[in-house]
Amino acid sequence: MTELKRIGRIKFGLLSPQEVRKMSATKIITADTYDSDGFPIEMGLMDPRLGVIDPGLRCRTCGGRPGECPGHFGHIELAAPVAHIGFAKLIRKILQATCRKCGRLLLGEEAKKKYQDDIKKLKKIKRSTDDVIKDMFKDSIKTGVCPHCGEEQKDIKFEKPTTYIEEGHKLMPSDIRDRLERIPDDDVELLGMDASNARPEWIILTVLPVPPVTARPSITLESGQRSEDDLTHKLVDIIRINQRFQENREAGAPQLIIEDLWELLQYHVTTFLDNEVSGVPPARHRSGRPLKTLSQRLKGKEGRFRGSLSGKRVNFSARTVISPDPNLDIDEVGVPVEIAKEMTITMNVTPLNIKECKEYVRRGPERHPGANYVKRLDGQRIKVTDRNCEELAEMLGPGWKVDRQLKDGDAVLFNRQPSLHRMSIMAHKVKVMPHKTFRLNPTVCPPYNADFDGDEMNLHVPQTEEARAEARILIAVEGNMLSPRFGGPIIGGIHDHITGLFLLTRGTTLFDENDALELLRKSHIKNLPKPAIYENDKPYWTGRQIFSLMLPKGLDLTYRAKACENCDVCKKSECEKDAYVVIKNGELLCGTIDEKAIGAFTGQVLDRIVKEFGPAEGKKFLDNATRLAIRVIMHFGFSFGIDDEDIPQEAQSQIYEIMMEAEKKVKRLIDAYEIGELDALPGRTIDETLEMKIMEELGKARDQAGNIASQHLGLDNSAVAMAISGARGSVLNLTQMSTCVGQQSVRGERITRGYDERTLPHFKKRDLGAAAKGFVKCSYKKGLSPTEFFFHAIGGREGLVDTAVRTSQSGYLQRRLINALQDLEVKYDGTVRDTRGLIVQFEYGEDGIDPSKSDYGKSVNVRRIVQNVTGQDLAEV
Amino acid sequence: MKKFNVLDHEMVPEHVIISKKEVEALLTEYSITKEQLPKIKSVDPICKEIDAKSGDVVKIIRDSLTAGKSIAYRLVVD
Numbered sequence: 004m005t006e007l008k009r010i011g012r013i014k015f016g017l018l019s020p021q022e023v024r025k026m027s028a029t030k031i032i033t034a035d036t037y038d039s040d041g042f043p044i045e046m047g048l049m050d051p052r053l054g055v056i057d058p059g060l061r062c063r064t065c066g067g068r069p070g071e072c073p074g075h076f077g078h079i080e081l082a083a084p085v086a087h088i089g090f091a092k093l094i095r096k097i098l099q100a101t102c103r104k105c106g107r108l109l110l111g112e113e114a115k116k117k118y119q120d121d122i123k124k125l126k127k128i129k130r131s132t133d134d135v136i137k138d139m140f141k142d143s144i145k146t147g148v149c150p151h152c153g154e155e156q157k158d159i160k161f162e163k164p165t166t167y168i169e170e171g172h173k174l175m176p177s178d179i180r181d182r183l184e185r186i187p188d189d190d191v192e193l194l195g196m197d198a199s200n201a202r203p204e205w206i207i208l209t210v211l212p213v214p215p216v217t218a219r220p221s222i223t224l225e226s227g228q229r230s231e232d233d234l235t236h237k238l239v240d241i242i243r244i245n246q247r248f249q250e251n252r253e254a255g256a257p258q259l260i261i262e263d264l265w266e267l268l269q270y271h272v273t274t275f276l277d278n279e280v281s282g283v284p285p286a287r288h289r290s291g292r293p294l295k296t297l298s299q300r301l302k303g304k305e306g307r308f309r310g311s312l313s314g315k316r317v318n319f320s321a322r323t324v325i326s327p328d329p330n331l332d333i334d335e336v337g338v339p340v341e342i343a344k345e346m347t348i349t350m351n352v353t354p355l356n357i358k359e360c361k362e363y364v365r366r367g368p369e370r371h372p373g374a375n376y377v378k379r380l381d382g383q384r385i386k387v388t389d390r391n392c393e394e395l396a397e398m399l400g401p402g403w404k405v406d407r408q409l410k411d412g413d414a415v416l417f418n419r420q421p422s423l424h425r426m427s428i429m430a431h432k433v434k435v436m437p438h439k440t441f442r443l444n445p446t447v448c449p450p451y452n453a454d455f456d457g458d459e460m461n462l463h464v465p466q467t468e469e470a471r472a473e474a475r476i477l478i479a480v481e482g483n484m485l486s487p488r489f490g491g492p493i494i495g496g497i498h499d500h501i502t503g504l505f506l507l508t509r510g511t512t513l514f515d516e517n518d519a520l521e522l523l524r525k526s527h528i529k530n531l532p533k534p535a536i537y538e539n540d541k542p543y544w545t546g547r548q549i550f551s552l553m554l555p556k557g558l559d560l561t562y563r564a565k566a567c568e569n570c571d572v573c574k575k576s577e578c579e580k581d582a583y584v585v586i587k588n589g590e591l592l593c594g595t596i597d598e599k600a601i602g603a604f605t606g607q608v609l610d611r612i613v614k615e616f617g618p619a620e621g622k623k624f625l626d627n628a629t630r631l632a633i634r635v636i637m638h639f640g641f642s643f644g645i646d647d648e649d650i651p652q653e654a655q656s657q658i659y660e661i662m663m664e665a666e667k668k669v670k671r672l673i674d675a676y677e678i679g680e681l682d683a684l685p686g687r688t689i690d691e692t693l694e695m696k697i698m699e700e701l702g703k704a705r706d707q708a709g710n711i712a713s714q715h716l717g718l719d720n721s722a723v724a725m726a727i728s729g730a731r732g733s734v735l736n737l738t739q740m741s742t743c744v745g746q747q748s749v750r751g752e753r754i755t756r757g758y759d760e761r762t763l764p765h766f767k768k769r770d771l772g773a774a775a776k777g778f779v780k781c782s783y784k785k786g787l788s789p790t791e792f793f794f795h796a797i798g799g800r801e802g803l804v805d806t807a808v809r810t811s812q813s814g815y816l817q818r819r820l821i822n823a824l825q826d827l828e829v830k831y832d833g834t835v836r837d838t839r840g841l842i843v844q845f846e847y848g849e850d851g852i853d854p855s856k857s858d859y860g861k862s863v864n865v866r867r868i869v870q871n872v873t874g875q876d877l878a879e880v
Numbered sequence: 881m882k883k884f885n886v887l888d889h890e891m892v893p894e895h896v897i898i899s900k901k902e903v904e905a906l907l908t909e910y911s912i913t914k915e916q917l918p919k920i921k922s923v924d925p926i927c928k929e930i931d932a933k934s935g936d937v938v939k940i941i942r943d944s945l946t947a948g949k950s951i952a953y954r955l956v957v958d
Binding site (some may be wrong): 402528832834836840841842844845846848849850851852861 | 886893910912915916917942944945946947950951953
């Protein structure tokens, strides 16, 4: 390992021609690279003094082998100076701010002194001097006559990319260089430059550094032909034009030709530095592909900074599509055999595990839990193949290392981007399976925010014992069931799990022994409790009894289910909605299990079990309860089709009546508005009042229609069951499907934009009626009329734009927050400190509470404690 | 302009300058140097009000949403 070095200082500046020559290993004079024998030509672009890339050779400058030699710069003496494209705008500013004759800044002594003092002050407190310098430029560019020599200044026009015209006369780079040279060191500081590091004239290049060959290695193709790097190609161009320029000038060619060649040289140097300058046609490869030159190597997402330095890629990782498997445990992940065979864990062979290791090696790389590589005592790594596996297994001894394939039970990290919170990476146990997707239990979808419409996820295999311990203890799914965001469960049943348990626990459905055991088969529960009733001497169990088998003994809990309507006087266990849930000693006495019991984010039962009985019990409950739910939903059968949205004829005519009535009311409102009888609400204009009243009226109409529809769609309707249990969808969705889609809106208002004083040419100008402003009275099932469809598309588009904007904005906010907070740490004394040990908070969160162990953000649940101690529910007292 | 005491404002928590002895105890409790405390500028209105000078340590007693009362310390700096 090389010694750890600290960066003391970074200095930015321009390279002076002398510096370029000093650091150069050789001058480059010929554009040729290799001679006919394939040897690099001296003083050519592949000069051996520029470093080595061919194995076996040694560098002529430092004597290092490839890999050791960092490469050395060369240089090209340019026949004529050219401007550096990166400073084109700065050149213009400097030319405008300095005198064309004496080169001094166009500032009076007094003003100059003031700026110098300002800059000195700012530098002393290490602040940015940008603003002062900007003002200085503004001041001096305005000046028309040099205050020092009295020379009248001419207007300088700048034409992109590198042409400077002074009153119709073009300034050649050599002229510009002369002018920049005349600027005294004193004034350079005011230009925001440091005369010792960056004299302005160094912006105009007279010598071009040639990057070492290690920075532009040539590749030998299979055909034996050499293919050169883009940078080399560009340098060849520069040298050729440079030579031609020199020859022509020496031969005394006419000024016009010289100028053309000069321009060409400027073009090549410009594209060598940056091939994406606006106004300059990019230099292209023979195939037509633009060359990747210096600036392109650094810029952008795949550039050196974002792509190579900040972006890192890892080994021991896998990525594929995910799909659900409810039969897996929540902390398992199904890994395809192909992936398991490729990914390895290194085992150190000891006398204790040598038998096991030998077995892996003996199986070879092809029969699944096998081994891919072994490492001998001398450190030599040998690939295990079908042919040498027996032999290697015999040779194996303590101290060897075996790269064993991934097998069931290994801890791996599983991740889905965007990794917005800590539950985006959790440790799962491997379960090797056939087929090509990662399988995961659908209950862990909420923390990853995953679905199965083509989502892909990543898997990483920890390689050290410490990392594996950390994965198992800290990152395990089990330990992350409670979110630190709100102190409740973030893992929980979804969709079918909720519907299943809802169907099981509502009403008084009875199950005979056969059915009951069938439902419990996957939950590893073999003993049924005492049956609820006997009928014809045959024992029957209620759904609640079966569900209660999942609950740990000693669980006491009372809460209100999702169906609760917050009646003024709670009827408790007499609730006709069955929304009052009572669990006593692990026995569900009344109420229905729904989203509020086992759902992610809301699951009360789940939350209580994890907090009081520990994560292991919580995991067991969720595993068993979801498996039961799946079997229940299969037992009853659950489907949804278009005829589930059917509503009887009489209901339809009622709805029609409501719609007509609403339209009439709207019309009356408009009439009142037109004859000026409408009274404005406080703080509103009459127009706003009208809009509000119309919106209110139409909203009411839709709700009424929805109510009528839901009266006719009972709990037997699957959509209603899903909406009430919270599994999927809402009553509003149902209303929109079966009765009326309702008002479409943009920014919370009725749709107003479109044509002149109307939304569409189908309506009269200034029509304020319901239909003309985006009210959709049809249902999705019935189908929308063309105008309604158009309004619906407008409303729908707003939603899409909103999500797009929201994600980008919240992503940026998150990035900034993380950047600000990433190095803060809660120390063992409870203080929050940064890396310097500076205290940020004296007690984490002011109360020192781990939010994931808190009770929905509160540090203690007093009611719970009282209940546990006295056995009395505070709410009942 | 009418002058008023910032301490009278309900959003301004109680600030107290603590004694040398208390500072010592504080520093040993957290095993830190004075420099590792959070800072407050001596030109801060509250510092002017309680006459805290550079080098003093102020104790701030805040009402906290999560903990009821919370105590923080700040080193007065220029």
